[in-house]
Amino acid sequence: MKEAIKAEAQRLGFAACGFARVDGEWQAGHDLTHWIAAGHHGSMGWMEERAHHRVSPLALWPEARSAIALGMSYAPATDPLALAGHPELGRISAYAQGGDYHKTVKKGLKALARLIVAAAPSELKVFVDTAPVMEKPLAQAAGIGWQGKHTNLVSREHGSWLFLGIILTSLEFEPDVPEAPAYHCGTCRRCLDACPTNAFDGPHRIDARRCISYLTIEHDGPIPHEFRAAIGNRIYGCDDCLAVCPWNRFAEAANANRAFAARAELAAPRLADLLDLDDAGFRELFAGSPIKRIGRNRFIRNCLIAAGNSADPALAERVRPHLADPDPVIAEAAAWALDQLHTLRNAAMQLR
Known part of the structure; x- marks a missing residue:
């Protein structure tokens, strides 16, 4: 049997x-x-x-x-x-694409x-x-x-x-x-060393409070400032510790269930487009996706953090409207992102 x-x-x-x-x-x-x-x-x-x-x-x-x-x-x-090298795009964990x-x-x-x-x-x-x-x-x-x-x-x-x-x-x-x-x-520790926020305090020991997947998916509220820069352009989850595992060389995408194949619009989405999403647009884009579970507000919060890390001044116009958002978490993230973009722009001008 x-x-x-x-x-x-x-x-x-x-x-x-x-x-x-x-x-x-x-x-x-x-x-x-x-x-x-x-x-x-x-x-x-x-x-x-x-x-x-x-x-x-x-x-x-x-x-x-x-x-x-x-x-x-x-x-x-x-x-x-x-x-990782395209800050104008949002990184979505492979499982949610x-x-x-x-x-x-x-x-x-x-x-x-x-x-x-x-x-x-x-x-x-x-x-x-x-x-x-x-x-x-x-x-x-x-x-x-x-x-x-x-x-x-x-x-x-x-x-x-x-x-x-x-x-x-x-x-x-x-x-x-x-x-x-x-x-x-064995002695391999690539997964531990790859974590951007040092969420592991040793093998098999993870502090979820420092994990980017937790912060962008499970955590409801402002993302602690100490982790914002490390989040980079990750807007839903993080694959770093998984992606560096040497055993992945045996994994073949051809064996993956076709239901999980990445949707083109989620494989490399532009932050500028995501920041324009209202609730209806969010629901339409993520229909049938696990991302829908976290709701539009939490997702926009994540996109604002990514925008602040992007060093792309063109995103300021997409960020600014969120300053007036009735959700104080979004408004705070927008203010932080604009401050980051302004600081980075001034630093770039001084280098010229």
């Missing part, structure tokens, strides 16, 4: 599939408890509120006996770091769940990122990858580019062999 499930998973677009036990000692739960106690989750209160469910699969669903971990590849066709992975992965999980129940009547639950399930430790236990020093999952075949889904089932399956992170990462 395991082989039948793996074959069907591949047919449904999953690039990886593995099986794990859910009982026994769950070290990831202990690590999570310490991480939250240290405040490293920032303002993500939802992590703390349901931490008692996250600490173990059995804490969430006591009837579970096995976990099926699945991954869909979203390996990008271009270098995620290619736009195509369709919303929640819908695509969940659709595949539900189809696979139907096959399982038809073959062996049982209870099961499917999860894609929105429930209190620790997908990455389960995926490592199931042998489809390991948690690298950047805390994200790494695969020998797909690098750092896997969307994860989990099926918890009341059936008992023979577990696959877990991956060993220490063996595969």
